[in-house]
Amino acid sequence: MKTIRDVAKNAGVSPATVSRVLNNKGYVSEEKKKRIEKVIQEMGFEPNQVARGLAKKTSNTLALIVSDITNPFFPELAKGAEYIARSHGYSLLLGNTKGVDNESNDYIKILMNKYIDGVIIATHDIDSQLLEKHRETPMVILEMENEIENACTIKVDNIQGSVTATEHLISVGCKKIAHIYGPLYDQTAKERLKGYQEVIRAHDEYKELTVPGDFTIDGGISAVRELLDEHPDIDGLFAGNDLMAVGVIKELSRLKIRVPEDIAVCGFDGIYLTKVFSPEITTIEQPIYEMGELAAEKLIDRIKNPHLNSEHIELKTKLVIRQSSNRNKLSL
Amino acid sequence: MKTIRDVAKNAGVSPATVSRVLNNKGYVSEEKKKRIEKVIQEMGFEPNQVARGLAKKTSNTLALIVSDITNPFFPELAKGAEYIARSHGYSLLLGNTKGVDNESNDYIKILMNKYIDGVIIATHDIDSQLLEKHRETPMVILEMENEIENACTIKVDNIQGSVTATEHLISVGCKKIAHIYGPLYDQTAKERLKGYQEVIRAHDEYKELTVPGDFTIDGGISAVRELLDEHPDIDGLFAGNDLMAVGVIKELSRLKIRVPEDIAVCGFDGIYLTKVFSPEITTIEQPIYEMGELAAEKLIDRIKNPHLNSEHIELKTKLVIRQSSNRNKLSL
DNA sequence: ATAGTATATGAAACCGGTTTTAGAAAATGG
DNA sequence: CCATTTTCTAAAACCGGTTTCATATACTAT
Numbered sequence: 001m002k003t004i005r006d007v008a009k010n011a012g013v014s015p016a017t018v019s020r021v022l023n024n025k026g027y028v029s030e031e032k033k034k035r036i037e038k039v040i041q042e043m044g045f046e047p048n049q050v051a052r053g054l055a056k057k058t059s060n061t062l063a064l065i066v067s068d069i070t071n072p073f074f075p076e077l078a079k080g081a082e083y084i085a086r087s088h089g090y091s092l093l094l095g096n097t098k099g100v101d102n103e104s105n106d107y108i109k110i111l112m113n114k115y116i117d118g119v120i121i122a123t124h125d126i127d128s129q130l131l132e133k134h135r136e137t138p139m140v141i142l143e144m145e146n147e148i149e150n151a152c153t154i155k156v157d158n159i160q161g162s163v164t165a166t167e168h169l170i171s172v173g174c175k176k177i178a179h180i181y182g183p184l185y186d187q188t189a190k191e192r193l194k195g196y197q198e199v200i201r202a203h204d205e206y207k208e209l210t211v212p213g214d215f216t217i218d219g220g221i222s223a224v225r226e227l228l229d230e231h232p233d234i235d236g237l238f239a240g241n242d243l244m245a246v247g248v249i250k251e252l253s254r255l256k257i258r259v260p261e262d263i264a265v266c267g268f269d270g271i272y273l274t275k276v277f278s279p280e281i282t283t284i285e286q287p288i289y290e291m292g293e294l295a296a297e298k299l300i301d302r303i304k305n306p307h308l309n310s311e312h313i314e315l316k317t318k319l320v321i322r323q324s325s326n327r328n329k330l331s332l
Numbered sequence: 333m334k335t336i337r338d339v340a341k342n343a344g345v346s347p348a349t350v351s352r353v354l355n356n357k358g359y360v361s362e363e364k365k366k367r368i369e370k371v372i373q374e375m376g377f378e379p380n381q382v383a384r385g386l387a388k389k390t391s392n393t394l395a396l397i398v399s400d401i402t403n404p405f406f407p408e409l410a411k412g413a414e415y416i417a418r419s420h421g422y423s424l425l426l427g428n429t430k431g432v433d434n435e436s437n438d439y440i441k442i443l444m445n446k447y448i449d450g451v452i453i454a455t456h457d458i459d460s461q462l463l464e465k466h467r468e469t470p471m472v473i474l475e476m477e478n479e480i481e482n483a484c485t486i487k488v489d490n491i492q493g494s495v496t497a498t499e500h501l502i503s504v505g506c507k508k509i510a511h512i513y514g515p516l517y518d519q520t521a522k523e524r525l526k527g528y529q530e531v532i533r534a535h536d537e538y539k540e541l542t543v544p545g546d547f548t549i550d551g552g553i554s555a556v557r558e559l560l561d562e563h564p565d566i567d568g569l570f571a572g573n574d575l576m577a578v579g580v581i582k583e584l585s586r587l588k589i590r591v592p593e594d595i596a597v598c599g600f601d602g603i604y605l606t607k608v609f610s611p612e613i614t615t616i617e618q619p620i621y622e623m624g625e626l627a628a629e630k631l632i633d634r635i636k637n638p639h640l641n642s643e644h645i646e647l648k649t650k651l652v653i654r655q656s657s658n659r660n661k662l663s664l
Numbered sequence: 665a666t667a668g669t670a671t672a673t674g675a676a677a678c679c680g681g682t683t684t685t686a687g688a689a690a691a692t693g694g
Numbered sequence: 695c696c697a698t699t700t701t702c703t704a705a706a707a708c709c710g711g712t713t714t715c716a717t718a719t720a721c722t723a724t
Contacts, residue, residue, distance in 0.1 A: 003710055014674040019712055026713090027671050049445045050385045051710030054679050059382065059446075061425070069410050070604065075402045082401070082428055091446070093393070094426040096414055113381045114391075114423070217608055250610050272402065276549055276578055278585050278610060335680055346704040351682055358683090359702050383680035386709045670721070677714075684707075691700065 002045045011039040022047055059115040062299060063093040065107060067123035072243070072271040073288060074122065077142070080292025081120060088300050090117070097125035108134045118299040124186055138302040140295045143188050145312065152298045152311045154291055158188055158268075161284040161317035162195025165238050165266045168282070168319055170203070172264055172327045174236025178209035180223040180248070182240040189215070192240050192268060209234065213244045220247020228255075235263055242267035242274050245281050249324060264325040270318075279323035286317055334377045343371040354379055391447040394631060395425040397439060399455035404575070404603040405620060406454065409474070412624025413452060420632050422449070429457035440466045450631040456518055470634040472627045475520050477644065484630045484643045486623055490520055490600075493616040493649035494527025497570050497598045500614070500651055502535070504596055504659045506568025510541035512555040512580070514572040521547070524572050524600060541566065545576045552579020560587070567595055574599035574606050577613050581656060596657040602650075611655035618649055 004022070008015040013032055020026040021036045028036075039045075053059045062085050066074040082092045093116065095107055107126065108119060118138035121131065131139070131148050139151040146153055169177045179196040182189030193210065200206045209231055213223040220239060224247070227234065239245035245267030249259050259265050259279055267274055270285030294313070302308050336354075340347045345364055352358040353368045360368075371377075385391045394417050398406040414424045425448065427439055439458065440451060450470035453463070463471070463480050471483040478485055501509045511528040514521030525542065532538045541563055545555040552571060556579070559566065571577035577599030581591050591597050591611055599606055602617030626645070634640050 001710090004712095005710080008674095015711080016674060016676095016713080017672085020673090023712080027673080029672060032672085046441065046445050048386075048447075048710050050382060050391065050447045051679090052712075053382045054380075054386050054681085054710080055712040057679075061446075063423075064426075069401075069414070070407045072404070072407075075404075075407050078401050078426065079428060082426060086427075086432075091395075091425050091427070091442070093423050094396075094410065094414060095418070095423070096411055100418070109378065110423070113378050114393075115380075115382045246608060250608070253610050273605070273608070276582070276605070276609075278582050333680090336682095337680080347681080348683080348705080349703060352703090355682080359700085361702060364703085380680050383709090384682075386680080386711085387682040389709075666724085668721100668723080670719105672719080673717085675714105675716085678712080680709105682708080685705085687703090687705105689700100689702075692698075694695105694697090 001048070002043050004045075004047065007036065007039055007043060007045050010043065011036045053115050057115055058117050058303075060089055061091045061093055061114070061116050062118050062120065062296065063095060063107075063111050063116050064120045065095040065097060065123055065126065067125055068096055068098040069094065072273050073269055076272065076288040077122060077292035077295075080289040080294075081296040082292075084293045084296035084300070088296075090296075090300065092296075097123045100125070106130065108137065112137065117303045120295045120299055122295075138299055138306065140299045140302070142291065142295060145187060147310075149310055150302075150308070152302060152308075152313065154295055154298070154313045154315070155188070156286045156291075156315045156317050158191035158317075159195040159198070161268060161286075161319075162192040162238070163199050164317070164319050165268065165284050166196050166199040168321070168325065169236035169238060169264055169266055170199070170206070172236075172260070172325055174264055175205075176209065176231065176234045177206060177236035177238060178211070178227050178231065178234045179238045180211050180213040180220065180227070180240055180244050182213060182215040182244075184212075186215070189240055196238055213240060215241050215243060217243050217247040217250070220244030221251045224248045224251045237263055237265045239265065239267050242269040242271045242281065242283055245283070245324070246273060246277060249277070249279065249281065260323065260325050260327050264327060266325050268317075270320065274320075274322065282322045282325035283320055284317045285320045287315060291315065333380070334375050336377075336379065339368065339371055339375060339377050342375065343368045385447050389447055390449050390635075392421055393423045393425055393446070393448050394450050394452065394628065395427060395439075395443050395448050396452045397427040397429060397455055397458065399457055400428055400430040401426065404605050405601055408604065408620040409454060409624040409627075412621040412626075413628040414624075416625045416628035416632070420628075422628075422632065424628075429455045432457070438462065440469065444469065449635045452627045452631055454627075470631055470638065472631045472634070474623065474627060477519055481642055482634075482640070484634060484640075484645065486627055486630070486645045486647070487520070488618045488623075488647045488649050490523035490649075491527040491530070493600060493618075493651075494524040494570070495531050496649070496651050497600065497616050498528050498531040500653070500657065501568035501570060501596055501598055502531070502538070504568075504592070504657055506596055507537075508541065508563065508566045509538060509568035509570060510543070510559050510563065510566045511570045512543050512545040512552065512559070512572055512576050514545060514547040514576075516544075518547070521572055528570055545572060547573050547575060549575050549579040549582070552576030553583045556580045556583045569595055569597045571597065571599050574601040574603045574613065574615055577615070577656070578605060578609060581609070581611065581613065592655065592657050592659050596659060598657050600649075602652065606652075606654065614654045614657035615652055616649045617652045619647060623647065 085092045122142040181193040213219040267283040274281035454474040513525040545551040599615040606613035
């Protein structure tokens with residue numbers, strides 16, 4: 001392994017001068033600069049990132065902490081984040097929190113000892129107390145309106161999205177519209193429920209019909225069963241996320257209930273699966289890949305400017321109408 | 333940030349002794365050991381991994397390089413690998429190669445400069461020449477029978493799997509069975525094609541019907557169109573992977589061709605989507621999560637024993653019969 | 665001509681660990 | 695009892711960069 005001292009020797013200068021060239025920082029004469037660059041080229045020298053990290057207290061590495069990378073929401077996010085990270089010379093560490101208790105296994109502390117430059121949090125499994133403890137670490141938090149000082153949060157306007165979803169079901173002629181909401185410790189779930197309620201309450205002819213779900217496919221299946229038990233006559237269903245919408249449609253198809261003819265279904269998230277599923281699923285699309293990119297960009301921003309204030313970014317969602325709610329004869 | 337020298341001072345010993353306690357290596361008297369451990373505890377000292385890395389030329393970090401994390405095969409693999417990595421005190425770096433040219437952007441070289449301890453390769457986008465260049469790095473290569481010295485390769489028995497798939501379609505009564513194969517630079521695709529051919533050639537009454545695909549959903553859609561153009565009477569279809577099977581079924585459903593009644597379909601891989609899709613898809617299941625775990629285990633093994641010989645592991649696949657090929661009246 | 669500033673460079677200290685070296689003390693043994 | 699060997703410890707060197715400090719020279723400005 002070639003070191004900066006080898007380069008220095010070959011170029012007849014001191015290591016300090018080589019370092020200055022490497023970092024493009026401080027005074028170096030044109031002549032020596034040329035010479036040093038030539039030697040670096042010839043030797044194929046690449047600075048050791050670990051040594052550099054020790055000296056500068058950085059690692060050029062970001063971390064993305066998700067609850068479970070197999071949840072289809074996250075790979076897209078990860079891809080966007082990794083792309084931006086790499087473009088800026090950072091690598092991306094991946095962590096799953098599902099099934100790991102955070103107290104005894106403080107992920108962020110481990111990361112700090114590795115001089116990880118910043119963290120993107122996309123999980124509910126790390127409580128805010130723990131986050132608060134690492135306030136000094138550059139952080140971007142997704143889908144949670146967290147009040148960590150210094151942090152940047154990125155989320156979509158869930159209320160608006162879910163208002164749009166509910167109104168869409170109304171507009172395609174649904175008369176009894178139910179909502180399956182996610183776990184309420186999840187702010188996202190709460191907001192989506194709220195949007196649904198707002199719309200229903202604004203229309204006297206509609207009645208609030210809600211059942212809890214857990215944001216999984218199986219949760220969607222059991223929720224829709226429960227729902228049909230009590231209200232066999234529903235004709236519109238807004239699921240709190242796409243995975244539950246998938247479960248719902250699977251179960252309805254098993255019960256020979258037609259989608260969208262008998263029940264129109266709308267999900268939320270815009271995961272790839274909705275496009276692929278048959279019938280294709282109407283959903284409130286979040287710009288997931290772009291959120292990953294934005295998260296990484298904002299994080300890098302914060303790494304370079306450590307004293308940015310906290311910032312809350314709210315993105316717009318987009319209604320994507322597909323077969324599962326398409327009751328007009330128009331083929332899409 | 334507390335350093336080993338602070339600990340040493342507080343415990344009235346030298347840094348070297350603290351290091352010996354930390355690494356449980358070399359002679360330390362019971363009495364000092366106790367004292368040092370107590371001080372470490374009290375101070376909440378945690379060794380800086382970067383400094384340690386510089387001295388020991390390690391980082392306690394593995395890298396997983398995939399072509400595209402949004403391909404549903406990879407998240408499961410990543411989860412298994414990350415789980416094992418974390419259990420052994422390693423972190424996992426994630427890299428996507430899709431759309432990145434490897435010559436100018438030598439991923440592994442970047443990783444080496446970070447003292448990444450080992451790499452799991454699950455992409456075809458890094459050519460073997462490049463891999464060869466990093467022969468000294470502990471490596472586990474998935475789904476490619478590569479002849480890198482020192483490396484460990486993990487794959488499934490694709491031929492056996494695809495023989496099973498084809499025979500399964502025969503056993504449910506298909507008379508004209510076609511195969512959509514993947515890109516042939518991919519060894520996996522080649523082997524699966526071969527398994528199909530073996531079976532078809534062993535039966536005089538069957539004829540080889542193959543079309544190329546590209547292992548994507550859209551590829552499945554166009555391949556099945558092409559296939560039906562030429563052979564509208566096929567009644568069995570073995571897709572080279574699950575994504576193409578999904579595309580196939582989507583397109584068949586659009587054409588009002590019933591699955592499995594008119595055409596029975598079987599995929600390969602066992603991604604989650606096959607369980608979720610409607611109809612549920614028969615597939616040759618690979619133990620994806622376990623492959624991720626195994627890859628990480630083998631890699632860690634190789635890191636700890638740097639002079640292991642190259643090793644080729646071949647895992648068994650499992651036929652999972654679901655609706656898409658279930659032509660008996662038996663409900664599953 | 666002289667003070668003051670910008671440019672240029674190398675030596676040395678530093679980042680925070682690990683490892684080698686060397687010497688002292690204790691245990692073993694012939 | 696003296697020669698080894700084993701145990702124990704601290705000082706110093708090291709990993710491979712960056713940064714500070716000190717010094718020297720070349721420009722400006724007064």
